[in-house]
Amino acid sequence: MIEAYFDGASAGNPGPSGAGIFIKANGQGERFCFPLPEMSNHEAEFHAFIAALEICLEKGYKTVSFRTDSDLVNRAIEKEFxxxxxxxxLLEKALTLTKQFDLFFLKWIPSRENKNADELARQAIQKGK
Structure with missing residues (x-):
């Protein structure tokens, strides 16, 4: 099963932001980071999730376990509200994308288990400056 870790970060709230995605697939680790415009940390988390969903779909990964340390995103997807x-x-776009997977999982993890994605999100902020 593919594991996709994602994180969003903001330098300020709101402030310059970034999205980081780390995907474990076929024994390999793939890293992605994207600068985002000025937004809140929660918005950046949603944008990171949407980017992770889109990347996995583009790569043809249809059975994916997504991992996040964002309570907000996790609860929003779980409750669809x-x-x-x-x-x-952002929630509506994410939910539309999740329906395109054969098997979709979203699991909340502690921040210490999401260090790769967090580091990538912070790199993305620096790239955007």
């Missing part, structure tokens, strides 16, 4: 209207379009 978010209170804040700012996040609603």
């Amino acid at each position: 978010v209170k804040n209207n700012t996040y609603r379009p």
Whole structure:
């Protein structure tokens, strides 16, 4: 099974942001980092998740376990609901993408287990400056 770790980060809240994705596939580790415009940390988390979903779909990975240290993203996907209207379009896009997988899992993990994605998200902020 493919494992995709993702994280979003902001330098300020809101501030310059970045998305980091680390994918374990076929014994290899793939790293991706994308600068994002100024936004909140929670928005960056959603953008990182959407990017991870899109990358996996582009690569043809259809059975994927996604890992996040974001309670907000994890709960929003689980309940298919978010209170804040700012996040609603991001949630809807993510849910649409999740339906394209044969098997989709999302698991909350502690931050210490998400260090690769966190480091990539912070690199992305620096790239964008």
